[in-house]
Amino acid sequence: SQKIEQNSEALNIQEGKTATLTCNYTNYSPAYLQWYRQDPGRGPVFLLLIRENEKEKRKERLKVTFDTTLKQSLFHITASQPADSATYLCALDTGRRALTFGSGTRLQVQP
Amino acid sequence: EPEVTQTPSHQVTQMGQEVILRCVPISNHLYFYWYRQILGQKVEFLVSFYNNEISEKSEIFDDQFSVERPDGSNFTLKIRSTKLEDSAMYFCASSESQVVAYEQYFGPGTRLTVT
Numbered sequence: 432s433q434k435i436e437q438n439s440e441a442l443n444i445q446e447g448k449t450a451t452l453t454c455n456y457t458n459y460s461p462a463y464l465q466w467y468r469q470d471p472g473r474g475p476v477f478l479l480l481i482r483e484n485e486k487e488k489r490k491e492r493l494k495v496t497f498d499t500t501l502k503q504s505l506f507h508i509t510a511s512q513p514a515d516s517a518t519y520l521c522a523l524d525t526g527r528r529a530l531t532f533g534s535g536t537r538l539q540v541q542p
Numbered sequence: 543e544p545e546v547t548q549t550p551s552h553q554v555t556q557m558g559q560e561v562i563l564r565c566v567p568i569s570n571h572l573y574f575y576w577y578r579q580i581l582g583q584k585v586e587f588l589v590s591f592y593n594n595e596i597s598e599k600s601e602i603f604d605d606q607f608s609v610e611r612p613d614g615s616n617f618t619l620k621i622r623s624t625k626l627e628d629s630a631m632y633f634c635a636s637s638e639s640q641v642v643a644y645e646q647y648f649g650p651g652t653r654l655t656v657t
Contacts, residue, residue, distance in 0.1 A: 467648075472631075475646075480644075528598055530587055531587065532585040533584065
């Protein structure tokens, strides 16, 4: 079965720095990988989607990379702000319309 | 901006009772989903629904669960004979595209507490 791991449970950084979150997967080559933000007690909010034939995707201060050889995706937030503090989830999409989520990385941006 | 809504926000029920969780997906969306998140754990896929039938379901989605789209706007998850371990946050989601690459829009969730 698919396994998706986000190797940092928590990440603390200073405001203005770049946060880098890692997502690793095994046992399957996903067609797409997605990143979501989740605030406490709320539903996940879609951020970015990257396809297997794409190396990098950007949206404002966010950047996602996808390395199918390493089976890894990196998620970057540049010029981080306290408002970026949340849990970030990566999710595998195998093309069956059933997302498999990682356990998330809780990001805390200190002012 | 259109959003997925869910009711109730919190449901408390006794073990063995039936519950129905309700969702109104975004109006032009074609695919509907239910996920659950036990406190402190991962978001887990339960079921997807398209064209009035189940498209995919996980091992969690056993005979205790059922889904229905009773009218043109609502999408429901029924849990028969609830168990303590059904206590979780249940999220409804929807997506618009028949193209495989899609984003899912999640609702705020219903917190189910089984006592």
